[in-house]
Amino acid sequence: MTTLIGSCVCSEITFSVEDQFAYAGYCHCSLCRKSSGASGTAIGGILSKYFKITKGQQHLKRYHRSADTVSCFCGLCGSTLFGEKPSINRVHIRYGALNASPSLLPQAHMHVASKADWYEITDLLPQFEAFPPQ
Ligand SMILES: [Zn+2]
Ligand SMILES: [Zn+2]
Numbered sequence: 181m182t183t184l185i186g187s188c189v190c191s192e193i194t195f196s197v198e199d200q201f202a203y204a205g206y207c208h209c210s211l212c213r214k215s216s217g218a219s220g221t222a223i224g225g226i227l228s229k230y231f232k233i234t235k236g237q238q239h240l241k242r243y244h245r246s247a248d249t250v251s252c253f254c255g256l257c258g259s260t261l262f263g264e265k266p267s268i269n270r271v272h273i274r275y276g277a278l279n280a281s282p283s284l285l286p287q288a289h290m291h292v293a294s295k296a297d298w299y300e301i302t303d304l305l306p307q308f309e310a311f312p313p314q
Contacts, residue, residue, distance in 0.1 A: 188259035193236035209291035
């Protein structure tokens, strides 16, 4: 099993995740947009047991951004790294925090209904108004 490594910008927090993502996509929701300062995020969902913080746990900050999601970021450099999804026992890893490519590339665009007007989707991946059907 391949293990992927990720980190924040200042590298004080590092994590490892098995390359076993169950799903992956681009999220265009307003919360992802605001927290990243970009058009949205690329995330991969994985069971929590495949993920662990390997360094800098003491610098990790948590923000309950919605009923289902706890955003986790570095308190030193502000990098948003992953979201905890306790209700489904999964972690949503922000692909941008990984040091190498995961096997599962983003499969779709989600929350397109709240996409930024200034961002145009130009690829042919399926688009969903909100969450893709499970
Ligand atoms: Zn950092
Ligand atoms: Zn989102």
